[in-house]
Amino acid sequence: MTAILLPVFIVCVTVVATELAAAWIHRVVMHGPGWRWHKSHHEPRRGALERNDLYSLIFAGLSMGLFWAGATVASPLWWVAVGLCVYGVIYFCVHDGLVHHRWPFRHVPRRGYLRRIYQAHRLHHAVRDRDGCVAFGFVFVPPVARLRAELRANQRLQDDGSSNAPWPGRDQS
Template identity: 50%
Template sequence: MSPIAATFTVLATAAAMEFVAWSSHKYVMHGFGWAWHRDHHEPHEGILEKNDLYALVGAAISISLFAIGSPMLMGEGAWEPGTWMGLGVLLYGVIYTLIHDGLVHQRYFRWVPKRGYAKRLVQAHKLHHATVGKEGGVSFGFVVARDPALLKRELREQRSRGIAVLREAIGD
């Protein structure tokens, strides 16, 4: 595989992971996987959360792709794009960890952005946490954040239809 094709594969996989993360967050974590994700939405003691088990799932996907692409493990049956896709999943995991766990939840460092896209990411995720329980909610992505004003409007609409129970007023 050419270096350009490998680079494209890494970047395309990392970009595609935002859709994978969005859909798994909305339909798995806020669905049948709520038992692992619940403590992320509730006050808890300690550094680790059950929700952190999802990082192990992501790591297993990345490692599996690396293995599929490894001639050492797979011999002639190795599929080279697997290596580069595994690297893309890993890259997304690093970005996710820095943005979601680091910037938004401040597990690794303390910095509150005052403007720009970083502020938008933090606001969007705080609006995601504005609901009580797994029902309703907005902003299930981790790197792509929609306009907080639109998200507030969606939350108000969900509340008026009885879909979402909000923790507190979301402001106007």
């Protein structure tokens, strides 16, 4: 039984940890020094691909490296790689398919958690610049009312000129 439960546990923990890491990377890296790539994701898309898709290649490479390490060095790393792939499929389906309609069909959820994810990400894209955005997670998102209030507060800070940095300790270079 442990032979089945441990891999399932590793995969589940990896999916949750990846969401937490992705939200941090999105906020700090993509809306920071990596904005040059990520900016394309906040602009109208021209064609099937955008520069932001390069981040997916980095994460896919990390997963492939973990598959290799898991097969040759330590087998638990193989299950971590599976967890990264599971997260990648969730991201592809929810973020690229449901939210950004990068598939040939469109569906806008009318209720439930998928609607909350959809609305949260739309609020994230309500800001075209790298600063003042909300909802950096892709799968676990705060309530929409809280995000709307945070977005209004960020806009007031920028409109008042009372702060150029919506997040403390964040340089604007």
